[in-house]
Amino acid sequence: MTVSTKTRAFQLTEFDYHKISQAPVELGEVGHHDVLVEMKAASLNYRDFLISQGYYNPNLKLPLVPLSDGAGIVTKVGDKVKRFKEGDLVSSTFFQDWCSGSISQAAASSALGGEIGGVLQAERIFPEHGLVKAPAGYTAEQAATLPCAALTAWNALFEAGNLKPGDKVLVLGTGGVSIFALQLAKAAGATVFATSSSDDKLKRVKELGADYVINYKEILDWEKPVLEATDGVGVDYVVEVGGAGTVEKSIKAVRYGGHISMIGVLSGMGGVDPIKLLMKAIRLQGIFVGSREMFENMNAALAANEIKPIIEKTFSVEQVAEAIDYMKAGKHFGKIVLKF
Ligand SMILES: NC(=O)c1ccc[n+]([C@@H]2O[C@H](COP(=O)([O-])OP(=O)(O)OC[C@H]3O[C@@H](n4cnc5c(N)ncnc54)[C@H](OP(=O)(O)O)[C@@H]3O)[C@@H](O)[C@H]2O)c1
Structure with a gap:
């Protein structure tokens, strides 16, 4: 042909x-x-x-x-x-x-x-x-x-991850990956923490179901409110799109044995301190779309949950x-x- x-x-x-x-x-x-x-x-x-x-x-x-x-x-x-x-x-x-x-x-x-x-x-x-x-x-x-964005979020939470109802998820910022992660996590019955540099955007993530919202420009140590809201334990999953500028705080915000999906470098490229990872037995997983x-x-x-x-x-x-x-x-x- x-x-x-x-x-x-x-x-x-x-x-x-x-x-x-x-x-x-x-x-x-x-x-x-x-x-x-x-x-x-x-x-x-x-x-x-x-x-x-x-x-x-x-x-x-x-x-x-x-x-x-x-x-x-x-x-x-x-x-x-x-x-x-x-x-x-x-x-x-x-x-x-x-x-x-x-x-x-x-x-x-x-x-x-x-x-x-x-x-x-x-x-x-x-x-x-x-x-x-x-x-x-x-x-x-x-x-x-x-x-790209939706599949990356899906892979992080449900393929590399094993998200279950009641789990706690932290999403960073309000770009493509993070908003899909929020929608998918909420549909699965998770509690979602979302950060943004904008209060207007935080209103919008609330409307999409985010349970806790934090302005990361106003609260520079945004891992602290996450820990406070989880009785000092931390979240089960972090959808890490920030890279060098955020990963140290993500390590603090995740629970012992929790899962961090390394996805993006919006705040720059750089290394991770291995001691901090091993002392909390964190699973740090590189995600490459899916x-x-x-x-x-x-x-x-998406169809079953009518997520658009x-x-x-x-x-x-x-x-x-x-x-x-x-x-x-x-x-x-x-x-x-x-x-x-
Ligand atoms: N590994 C993979 O397979 C894969 C797949 C897709 C994307 N990525 C990567 O993941 C990252 C996100 O992709 P995307 O498509 O979602 O990007 P995007 O739509 O361009 O996301 C931009 C948003 O990220 C937030 N942001 C920027 N700097 C931030 C920081 N320091 N802390 C927290 N949030 C910050 C901002 O949200 P606010 O305006 O709310 O502050 C910004 O509006 C990029 O680095 C991209 O290259 C990787």
């Missing part, structure tokens, strides 16, 4: 997201196990900013179609494709080749919008194994928010640089979406 047309794409040609430009790219052929998707929406992650500036990996091959997270409608399937049919609403998987089990080096090299071309193009061919069906009732914009199987588990949970992503703002795909500026400013709550 041959698709002869080129498709409209956006490309990073140098490490400067203000210079992302439009250029037609060859679509290629829809092979036996491939799926052609008309892209409808994409969403931004902090990684997209890091990649576009060359901070993530200055050796990435350019030009590069950016962004890992997209959703669209299936318009054609190869003759051996079993999991999809025309008209299905699908999301891309962050790691195209991590289907199940533990991550491998090869799977880690299959990330969209980084090691391989991303989703910011009008049509894209994916291998059947690199897509999942969107949760029932989702729009394309909602489905586009899931591949597999397709985890994504499907999560989508079942929080989308702060939607831009057109042509406004990609403006959207990254907006994300960088950190004023958002939840996800930022681009619409085709």
Whole structure:
């Protein structure tokens, strides 16, 4: 089956997201196990900013179609494709080749919008194994928010973690990962502690069900109110997106034998004191998004619990640089979406 047309794409040609430009790219052929998707929406992650500036990996091959997270409608399937049919609403998987089990080096090299071309193009061919069906009732914009941030939160709490009703979870800030972690943890019956630099955002996390909220700009030792509210014990899980600037406090805020998911570096990169970890027997787990199987588990949970992503703002795909500026400013709550 041959698709002869080129498709409209956006490309990073140098490490400067203000210079992302439009250029037609060859679509290629829809092979036996491939799926052609008309892209409808994409969403931004902090990684997209890091990649576009060359901070993530200055050796990435350019030009590069950016962004890992997209959703669209299936318009054609190869003759051996079993999991999809025309008209299905699908999301891309962050790691195209991590289907199940533990991550491998090869799977880690299959990330969209980084090691391989991303989703910011009008049509894209994916291998059947690199897509999942969107949760029932989702729009394309909602489905586009899931591949990275939501799956990372899900993996931290329910795959690497084993969250149970009554457990206590600490989420840091109100970006994409943390808001999904809050929504998922609440649906599972957990008590959630949330921090933010903004009182307005703390009002919004309260509305989403956060039980305890702390302004980390006003209360610099924010681990103290967490410990006070847990009778000095600490929380069971920390969804650690801050990195060097927050992890020491996260270690103080977690209980003995508790679980810290190392996810992000929003407050910088740096080391962790091993003594503090071992003296509390903390499980410090690196999280790298998740597999397709985890994504499907999560989508079942999202549908069953009727959880819908929080989308702060939607831009057109042509406004990609403006959207990254907006994300960088950190004023958002939840996800930022681009619409085709
Ligand atoms: N390991 C993985 O697989 C993986 C997957 C996804 C993301 N990440 C990483 O995880 C981090 C979060 O990603 P994201 O997509 O959720 O980012 P995001 O949406 O850009 O999150 C931004 C928010 O983080 C909060 N924040 C910033 N500095 C903070 C600090 N010092 N302490 C507490 N909160 C702080 C702010 O919340 P307030 O405005 O409320 O203060 C800010 O609005 C990034 O470093 C990203 O690269 C890693």
